[in-house]
Amino acid sequence: MAMVRLQRAGKRYGDVVALHEVDLSVEEGEFVTLLGPSGSGKTTMLNLIAGMIAPTVGQVFIAGKDATNTPPNKRGLGMVFQNYALMPHMTIFENVAFPLRVRKTPEEEIKKKVAHVLNLVHLPQVANRKPRELSGGQQQRVALARCIVYNPSIILMDEPLGALDKKLREQMQLELKRIHTDLKITMLYVTHDQEEALTMSDRIVLLNDGRIEQMGPPDEMYFKPRSVFAADFLGSSNIWDGTIESDGSATIKSGDKMKVKPEAFAKPGTKLKVMVRPENINVIRQGDDESRFENRVNGKAIDTLILGGVIKHYVQLANDTVIIAQELTRSGRRSLTPGQDVRLAWRPDDSLPLPAVGKIEG
Numbered sequence: 001m002a003m004v005r006l007q008r009a010g011k012r013y014g015d016v017v018a019l020h021e022v023d024l025s026v027e028e029g030e031f032v033t034l035l036g037p038s039g040s041g042k043t044t045m046l047n048l049i050a051g052m053i054a055p056t057v058g059q060v061f062i063a064g065k066d067a068t069n070t071p072p073n074k075r076g077l078g079m080v081f082q083n084y085a086l087m088p089h090m091t092i093f094e095n096v097a098f099p100l101r102v103r104k105t106p107e108e109e110i111k112k113k114v115a116h117v118l119n120l121v122h123l124p125q126v127a128n129r130k131p132r133e134l135s136g137g138q139q140q141r142v143a144l145a146r147c148i149v150y151n152p153s154i155i156l157m158d159e160p161l162g163a164l165d166k167k168l169r170e171q172m173q174l175e176l177k178r179i180h181t182d183l184k185i186t187m188l189y190v191t192h193d194q195e196e197a198l199t200m201s202d203r204i205v206l207l208n209d210g211r212i213e214q215m216g217p218p219d220e221m222y223f224k225p226r227s228v229f230a231a232d233f234l235g236s237s238n239i240w241d242g243t244i245e246s247d248g249s250a251t252i253k254s255g256d257k258m259k260v261k262p263e264a265f266a267k268p269g270t271k272l273k274v275m276v277r278p279e280n281i282n283v284i285r286q287g288d289d290e291s292r293f294e295n296r297v298n299g300k301a302i303d304t305l306i307l308g309g310v311i312k313h314y315v316q317l318a319n320d321t322v323i324i325a326q327e328l329t330r331s332g333r334r335s336l337t338p339g340q341d342v343r344l345a346w347r348p349d350d351s352l353p354l355p356a357v358g359k360i361e362g
Contacts, residue, residue: 001064003028003154003186004049009058011044018044020210021058026154026188031180033189033197036207037233042190043158045207049188050156051075063153078152082159084143086131092118093127096146103150117145120179137168141175148179154186161196173199194234198222206230213359224352227359231275231352236312238281238323242274242353250274250353255319258295259348263360266353273354278326280350283313283336284343293345299323301336311335315342 004026011019019041026032034042047053048060051072059068062075086095093114100110118124121141131139140160147155157176161169177200180187191197197204198218205215214221214230225231228239242250242260246268250260260266260274284290299315302322306329313325313336325344336342354360 001028002026002061003030003063004188005061006045006048007059007061009045009048009055009060011048011053012056017210019048022212024205024212024215026186028186029184031177031187031189031200031202033191033201033204034207035191035194035197035204035233036213037192039209040207041210042192042205042207044210046156046158046188046190049154050077050079076153078147078150078155080140080143080147080155080157080160082162084131084139086139086142086146088131090130091127092123092129092131092134092142095131095142096149099146099150105150113149114145117149120148120182121145121175135168136164137172140164140172144176144179148183148185152185154188157187157189159191160189162191162193169196170199176200198234204234206233208233225275225354226361228273228275228354228356230359231273231354236278236324236326238276238278239354240274240321241356242272244268244270244272244353250351252321256297256317258297258351260351260353261349263353271356273356275352275354276346276350278312278324279310281323281325281344281346283325283327284345290343290345292347294348295351296343296345297323299342299344301338301340301342303338304335306335313342315344 002025006022006024008021008023010021034045036042048055051070055068059066061067067075096114096117097110100113118127121144123138123141126134161172164172173196201218203215203217204221206213208229214226221234225234231237232239240252242252244250244266248262249257251257252274266272282293290296297317299317301313302316303314305312309329311327311329315323315325323344
């Protein structure tokens, strides 16, 4: 059953369209991430579902029922915010118990449920502390515990990890996925962080300028983007202007000719964009067998960045086109020296043609 369904729902503020008419269905138990840059409409969409704002057009359905005019407290939803929204004068026990007290739950049941959810978020020892005595990650887990203690049918999260440092954010991503798996609860998650979306989601809804640009599972979104915007926003990309030749290859702006993955829209003479992910571009070193790669170009190294587990090389071709190649960091692997001659190679299947304007439909 669709736990959330938007039917041609949109929001306008005077002449400003915050969200164009969109259709969206979120299935029971699904973890769906609304992803996009600032102003793309993702928080507007979440607020329509939560009932914080009313749609200008269209309808909102929750668990199969028309909830378009239903107030937020009657929709059976839980909400987790970026700022935690914990009450500083209350203990952690009282913070988590608060939604149950509002619902006039018996005291013995409150004790059992609060103990259960604090165990679920791995914080059974903090019940008697105040929020100020906890770290940011612990406070975020308490906010999540307070949300799930009354068994909402859907949990909505608006950039809940945005205030955490990188390492803690990654830990909390795994924690949220574990809780989602354990509870099998429907989750709608808003973020502008592409790695967060790719790590956590069953399905990503990518928004751009108030419209749904593309939606699908993370691997499909990453490996099969349907537009330049999707390719550029989700992950690092090399994107070049190109023209399809009669033999199905493409000539890119640098003048280099390359084999590309065939696409139905890419007819001879078509002006398009060619996208290759940096991790699919190989730096050919002395002794490497490059014969397995049909696409090969020469350039000069201009910079190398070591980013923990990966190294990014920036290589300039003869016409100033810059290509990014990414490798795993390995002990003993040398960085490229600026000005060094470099040969790069990749497979045709890793060269994805995209429409110069608009997107691939379907």
